[in-house]
Amino acid sequence: MPAKRYTVVIANRSNGALRRLTINLRPVLMMVVGLTVLPPLLIGVSLKWSARAQIDQLRAANDVLQVENGSYRAATGELTTQPVHHLIRPPRTPFKDFPRS
Numbered sequence: 274m275p276a277k278r279y280t281v282v283i284a285n286r287s288n289g290a291l292r293r294l295t296i297n298l299r300p301v302l303m304m305v306v307g308l309t310v311l312p313p314l315l316i317g318v319s320l321k322w323s324a325r326a327q328i329d330q331l332r333a334a335n336d337v338l339q340v341e342n343g344s345y346r347a348a349t350g351e352l353t354t355q356p357v358h359h360l361i362r363p364p365r366t367p368f369k370d371f372p373r374s
Contacts (some may be wrong), residue, residue, distance in 0.1 A: 276297050283292040 276299060279296050297354040
């Protein structure tokens with residue numbers, strides 16, 4: 274079956290010139306479909322890649338924060354086992370330093 278062809282005729286009435294443009298239907302339709310489908314498809318793919326990269330970055334940051342949190346927990350665990358008597362100041366009484374009369 275031969276390909277469908279369409280001819281567009283452009284006529285200039287002032288000088289009588291005729292221009293003919295023959296178009297094969299299949300390549301034109303494929304180009305129109307490609308131009309309407311391809312941009313949204315590319316946008317969707319790029320958004321998916323961007324989201325995936327951001328998720329990977331967040332997971333890496335989470336791993337670093339988990340390690341840091343573990344070191345803080347270990348440090349606070351060590352602090353709970355140390356005696357705290359050197360951290361407590363004896364209560365100060367007001368007017369202690371003033372001479373009595």
